[in-house]
Amino acid sequence: MIGSFRKKGLVAASAIVAIAGLALSAVPAQAAEVGVTATSIKIGTTVPLTGIAGPGYAKVAPAMKAYFDYVNANGGINGRKIEFIIKDDRYLPPVSVEKTNELILKDKVFATVGQLGTANNLAINSRVRLGSRGVPSLFVNTGFSGFADKKKFPTLFPLFSSYRMEAKIMGGYIKENFAGKKIGLIYQNDDFGADALKGFESAGVKFDVSIPYVSGTQGAATATTWIQKLAAAKVEVVYIFGVTTATAAAVGVAFAAGYKPQWIFGSVGADATTIVGQTTVPVALLNGALSMSFMPDAADTTDEYVKFFREVNTTYNNNATFDNNIMAGMNGAMMVAQALKAAGPNPTRKGLIAAIESKGSTFASAGYPPIGFSATSRVGYTGFWIGKYNQTGSLIPVEAKGTIYTTDSANGPVVKTTSKRPALPTKGLPN
């Protein structure tokens, strides 16, 4: 017995020695800057490729990759090829956290870019603490106004005009054009929707019927309860402030039930291709629905950016059906490429952030409103244009093309102005 106990002790001791030895050899070598080599820069993203928000949004990351492939084919950034890693988070915040851990601890990316979703980005930043780690998080795909807080999110740059701005601008439009009508609102009951509610409040809009929904429940069954409520209250104008799958569900059920209000789609859930692809709604039925955007419409082939992105899409994205999601992806990627270029020949994470602070507001992009980045501001686009869908599902400006409304995410005024967007750089590459 003693013998066997001693033997056991010996086994345990040698196991510990072996583990310690293994551990010692596993200490990683320190590179000059994480994710950067002489020939490559590694960046990564977390987006829904599958799951409840997958339809439509699954096209964003591949579109980004297509643009990066185009940049790589044209010499890369300062001689470095962009290596882009896409992780599917199924739009579930805990999964975003898990995948971001993989990106920064295992893949060791230089920066994260274009992560999608408000709750997802909040989870990533509070859990993985990109800020205190110094990991840049560039041009995330969400319009939550809270992300512009530099103190809270020191390495994060949101690009989209905020939901609060959107609610303020559309709120003003509703007051002006639909006075006296019964108005309803469907919104996602999380920080994404709450941000909009604040905007509506500053605009002074009151809704006769207000329907919150929980992210993940936006199917036909839930949409049926929305439409029943709205139809019963004889609501004439319905504003849907949700993801595209929510818009699609609502429009699909309403179409089947013969309920025809004046639709207003929030910019997040307004991609016509996705809505029509998700339901049995004929595209012509969207005709007359209002929406807003800070980007040109995907169908507007007279726009130089749209034309360029369509070309990249044909060659580098297997000619996928071109829509607003692809536009958003490529536009974000174009911003990333310019930021990497601006960070100089020996990019560091700190240098990248400083470069966006000093030059970010001058980056070329397809968005119409001015970009607000500066040493003190983390606000991306600062406004919207208002449009109406036509028979073929294109969003046509209700005023002269280039007319935009700018505002802030607080109680500042809404200003009507004209876009002074920078021209497309030569070959669409960062210069």
Next chain:
Amino acid sequence: MLKRKHEESSKREHNPYRRRILFFLLLGWALLLLGDRVSELRVYQGALIAIYALAIGSLILLTGYSGQLSLGQGAFMAIGAYAAALTQIYLQPPIIITFISAVVVAALFGAIIGGGAARLSGPYLAGTTLALALGLPTLANLFSFLGGETGLYFDVGIAPERFGSEFTLYKWFFWIAALATLIMLFFIQNILKSRYGRAWKAGRSNPAAAQLVGLHVGRRKVLAFTISAGVAGLAGALLGMVSLVAPSTFTLSLSFAIITGAVLAGLTSLTGSILGGLVLVIIPEIAEMVSGNFGESEAVRANIPGLITGLLLILTVLFTPNGPAEQWRHHQEKKKQKALEKQKN
């Protein structure tokens, strides 16, 4: 000489408590050294291994010893996590109180549900707990103070400054998770070796016989359920600390993963639970390595972890139905017996 040997060995046999405490101290020391020497990714995975090991431990106690099959450990983990998050957010007590509250609240729910469950057994209990695992986490979507799908964050803060600036966040998580797990597993190990453990075993193997010798089997079952839920609650709180306290953290697949880990580890061996935790964390790693050879196909890649888990389960059931740890012990005992027989001859 032989007599002395016998005396000493029996002394050791009579003081397994000391041996256990030594084992856990040694293990803790090894982990401490290890945590200092591996990359942050490994430390993060180490924290996950500890959390899974604890959850598996709770299931081993419940299923392996008291014989109640639960498919709903994820639900108790969720209860613990929400309890911890709410305690931390609204009261901001020291972390230890946060975790204790997770244990207490989850155990309370366990006692209530266990009270009902004691009347059920086999597939009926499995069905009930399955419903619990499916339904309970989504309740968070009904009450706004539970944070909906966005979830709650509860912050245990960063490591104390005296640990130095090199002490990363995940190392801190690993320390907390590993320490909590070691203490809890030690506690469970002791219960299992006590008269309670023996009573559970008796009730599991032959309820009628157990009742005949005066054991109140139903009451013992509720007690097992309560303790198991409390332990699972702690595991859930730890998982919430590392990840998020949201319904999508505590999915049905988490409950199933824990059962898988428990079966792979051996349902009757607590030491195996660490092995089970290790396997659960390693499978996705191996899957990624393997899927590299299958190119870009998402359909293949997504299914490889399931394939590996399935294969492991089949192999376990075929070759080591009680888990490798138990198998090893069995093997050693056989060898000893053979040696004894030889001596006799």
